[in-house]
Amino acid sequence: MAYKKLGVDSKHRRSMRANLASSLIMNERITTTQARAVTARRDVEKLITLAKRGSLVSRRNVLAFLMNDTVATKKLFDELAPLYQNRNGGYTRVLKLDERRGDDAHMAIVELVK
Numbered sequence: 001m002a003y004k005k006l007g008v009d010s011k012h013r014r015s016m017r018a019n020l021a022s023s024l025i026m027n028e029r030i031t032t033t034q035a036r037a038v039t040a041r042r043d044v045e046k047l048i049t050l051a052k053r054g055s056l057v058s059r060r061n062v063l064a065f066l067m068n069d070t071v072a073t074k075k076l077f078d079e080l081a082p083l084y085q086n087r088n089g090g091y092t093r094v095l096k097l098d099e100r101r102g103d104d105a106h107m108a109i110v111e112l113v114k
Helices: 010-027 034-053 056-065 070-083
Strands: 029-033 092-099 106-112
Touching: 010 029, 010 034, 010 070, 010 106, 029 034, 034 056, 034 070, 034 092, 034 106, 056 070
Parallel strands: none
Antiparallel strands: 029 106, 092 106
């Protein structure tokens, strides 16, 4: 599977993906660059699908991905998974914004669909 390196080494990328997913789960909306937004979207979609299963193995897999963020995992399983129980994918949306002023990076908003 091809993935974007996002300009950082593998340890930083792993941590950044976990933090983006955790922030999106907790805040339900984040603003970031387009490349990171697409990566966060892909990760959160998979995490919500795991949470919908509701098994102990699923909870452990989510905890492992989120680097033991128990608060985000609890919110994902208790609040978000029941909300999306009857929905087959498409839990997030990416809205493109203007470029960032400092470095002209393409920005985007990632949000959970209600």
